[in-house]
Amino acid sequence: MDALDAKYPFFASAREAVAEAAVSLPELVAADAPAVERARERVERALLEGTVASESGAFPGESAYDAQAELLSYPIARILVSLLDSDPAIEKYAAAEAATAMERVRRDLATDDELRSVSSATVALDDLLAEFDLAAAVRPDATAPAGSRASRGTGSGTAGGGAAGTTSGRDPDHYRIDVGPYLRLTSPEWGESWRLVNRALADGAVRVSREELLAALEAAVEERVAEGLPFELAADEGIAEALESRVADLRRLLSERTYAEPPDVVAPALFPPCMTNLIEKAERDVALSAAESFALMAFLVGIGMSPDEVVAFCADTSLDAEGIRYQTEFLTDDRGTQYPPPTCETLANYGICHNEDDHMQVAADPLSYYEKRVAAADEVTDWRDGRATDEAEEA
Ligand code: SF4
Incomplete structure (x- = not known):
């Protein structure tokens, strides 16, 4: 198994390397080998951020995982995606593998002759x-x-x-x-x-x-990654059971619910505390974790904000415009696969929700909570109206 296989695990040569290596995926999973955690990270980042690069370091060579764990994490990630058994998840996963691979390809193509x-x-x-x-x-x-x-x-x-x-x-x-x-x-x-x-x-x-x-x-690349997904796992290998809790976490995180009528009004004063806390944290120029930024972006998109509006809304925060644009466009793609914000329970698991005023009793997710607050408010001021006025005055 070499570094090229690890970098492009969907190549035919990488598949052969896995087949020739004397490793058993069920045994790796049962032993909770590093490749399993890397596979979970691979899928989670694919679904939340559109990349499968490791947070521990970007390629080439700086990942905390060795080439073997990187390479083996790919077939295990495919198993996780199969167990999720969700068409939107498969699409997002394949798109993220392809986007990450092409980022690496561009870097490779820019490598000069000598290094190459x-x-x-x-x-x-x-x-x-x-x-x-x-x-x-x-x-x-x-x-x-x-x-x-x-x-x-x-x-x-x-x-x-x-x-x-x-x-x-x-x-x-x-x-x-x-x-x-x-x-x-x-x-x-x-x-x-x-x-x-x-x-x-x-x-x-x-x-x-x-x-x-x-x-x-x-x-x-996307086509090749998606090929054969989802697949059935042999019932007697015990892989599904061993990965059960990881699959449950990914499911909770994505929580594929749909909202017929998002409240299409931006009233920051009525945002739930979890979102206000995240905005305040970003305004203090503190970097948000992947899960935090996903939750915030999914909420802002969920209340009807366009990518441009989210960029303007987050202008004085630690969130950079390019990252916001990528993530919001990813969340609002027109293939019918957008994700709603995670549930309150999931946000609590990630330490994002502190269940202020016990309002988990009121709603199961931040968007529903916000909807209720907007419906109950006597007067609602839309942040977009103030922005339009500012723009008119500047003109
Ligand atoms: S209970 Fe839900 S809406 Fe309220 S702060 Fe927690 S995550 Fe946000």
């Missing part, structure tokens, strides 16, 4: 194309000036062979991808520019920029 030649833990674009059987379907765009980016080596040198081998020694800005794979890996829902009618199409191939090609590859 001494590191076997980086991939080249040709390696990726070969991994997804796209070597013959993707070619540098002949109309682009040759070597328009700085010339680079081909990394681990597998180079995918065939047509993609022509990319060796240069890294063009544009490529041509056969229309079949283009249609399979991209979606018109990504925006007008992705529609075939808006694309330069010649000889059965579509012209794409390098970034667009990477977006298509991200979709290929």
